[in-house]
Amino acid sequence: MAGEDEKTIRIQRFLAMCGVASRRQAEELIKQQRVEINDRVARIGDMVDPKKDVVRVDGEKVRRPKHFSYLAWFKPQKTLCSRLDDRGRTTIYAVLPQKFTSLNSVGRLDYNSEGLLLLTDDGELKHRLEDPKNRIERVYHAKVQGMVPEKLWKKLEKGVKTKDGEVLKASKIKVLRLTKKNMWFVVTLLEGKYREVRRLFEAIGYNVLKLRRVKFGPISLGKMKVGEFR
Numbered sequence: 001m002a003g004e005d006e007k008t009i010r011i012q013r014f015l016a017m018c019g020v021a022s023r024r025q026a027e028e029l030i031k032q033q034r035v036e037i038n039d040r041v042a043r044i045g046d047m048v049d050p051k052k053d054v055v056r057v058d059g060e061k062v063r064r065p066k067h068f069s070y071l072a073w074f075k076p077q078k079t080l081c082s083r084l085d086d087r088g089r090t091t092i093y094a095v096l097p098q099k100f101t102s103l104n105s106v107g108r109l110d111y112n113s114e115g116l117l118l119l120t121d122d123g124e125l126k127h128r129l130e131d132p133k134n135r136i137e138r139v140y141h142a143k144v145q146g147m148v149p150e151k152l153w154k155k156l157e158k159g160v161k162t163k164d165g166e167v168l169k170a171s172k173i174k175v176l177r178l179t180k181k182n183m184w185f186v187v188t189l190l191e192g193k194y195r196e197v198r199r200l201f202e203a204i205g206y207n208v209l210k211l212r213r214v215k216f217g218p219i220s221l222g223k224m225k226v227g228e229f230r
Helices: 011-017 023-031 123-130 196-203
Strands: 035-037 055-057 070-075 114-120 138-145 172-178 182-189 208-216
Touching: 011 023, 011 035, 011 055, 011 123, 023 035, 114 123, 138 196, 182 196, 196 208
Parallel strands: 114 208
Antiparallel strands: 035 055, 070 114, 138 182, 138 208, 172 182
16 A cells, blocks of 8 residues: 655545544445545545545535634533434534534533533544544543542552443542532543543542533633633
């Protein structure tokens, strides 16, 4: 397979750069024979010259945006990071202003979580931010039910095994504040695994009552209120 040069890139990367799909999703589109390059069905690993070649997905020409859009949004609770939900739950695209509905979320926050969510049509940046190899910090404030002994919550930095056998580990953890019945923690992760903060505390026998992401890489929630964006 020929490698990329200054003019050509792999079709999966091109589709990601154009915001059509992630690289993994692009591979699925190609396997389903929904992608064409110059009227020929594409194969995984095919090379594309963005300036000359015509790429279509489901018959629609793919155009690389001249200008990308970037959004930092305070996602509310009870919203799903998906375009559709077969259970009828509210999605983020039902809440976002119409002008932002073409943007894709960078990673996800689960349905019951709130806080900083980044959205963009810059597929290449989205891929870099999501790739765990890049070890980009995600910082959360977690309200945990009950009083967690220090010897237990410190285990989360060393690694704990979940009930399904997966080992999870926080990059950093510290106590934010105490209330009469609960504790707030600052938890820093280096990748975005499914429900990772919640599963970390479940592994030591505690429930997360509220979860808010306050930082993703260099971008902070700051003084934004629920539903606000910049």
